[in-house]
Amino acid sequence: MNHYTVQPPSGDKWDFKNPRHKKKLIEIVARRDGFWCRRCGTSNALSLHHKASRGTTPPELLLVGENSGKLYYRDDPFNLILLCMYPDKYLYPAKNMSCHKWVEHNYNLAIKQGYRVRPIPYKQQNHS
Numbered sequence: 001m002n003h004y005t006v007q008p009p010s011g012d013k014w015d016f017k018n019p020r021h022k023k024k025l026i027e028i029v030a031r032r033d034g035f036w037c038r039r040c041g042t043s044n045a046l047s048l049h050h051k052a053s054r055g056t057t058p059p060e061l062l063l064v065g066e067n068s069g070k071l072y073y074r075d076d077p078f079n080l081i082l083l084c085m086y087p088d089k090y091l092y093p094a095k096n097m098s099c100h101k102w103v104e105h106n107y108n109l110a111i112k113q114g115y116r117v118r119p120i121p122y123k124q125q126n127h128s
Contacts, residue, residue, distance in 0.1 A: 014075035016054065021075070029080045037084035039099035039115060045086035049100055051079050051117045081115065 008014045008021055015021050029048055036043055054074060073079075083100040103110040110116040 013073040014077070016075040025075065025077060025080060028077045029082060032077070033082040036082065037099050038081045039083055039103070039113075042084045042086065045084055045098070046082045047085045047100055048080050049083040049103060049115070050074065051081060051115065053116075079117075083115070 008024070014025060016025065026048060030046070035046070037046060052074060083098070083103060085098050085100050087096045087098050087101075097105075103115045107116060111118060
């Protein structure tokens with residue numbers, strides 16, 4: 001399954017708030033990532049992570065880095081990865097930190113390692 005071209009069940013873009021879309025996104029990303037945390041490899045307590053953050057990213061964005069310059073929507077499967085929510089006592093014995101939490105708290109390093117991306121808001125040109 002090519003996760004770059006998977007179309008949403010309805011409409012022209014994915015919407016994470018739509019329960020049908022969210023269920024399908026989880027299925028697509030989990031299958032693509034092998035039901036494993038992309039960072040540590042555990043299969044426990046997995047959650048979807050937006051590489052370009054939902055809270056600070058407009059719905060339409062351009063991604064910098066991998067596939068840079070291509071237009072994606074914030075909730076496209078390309079922008080989602082599986083990360084664990086369960087603190088790993090072997091990776092972080094003193095910090096009680098999950099991979100999801102680590103990615104959220106180490107922005108620049110997470111970008112270098114491919115767990116986050118810097119989005120560029122996409123503005124359509126008006127050619128009048």
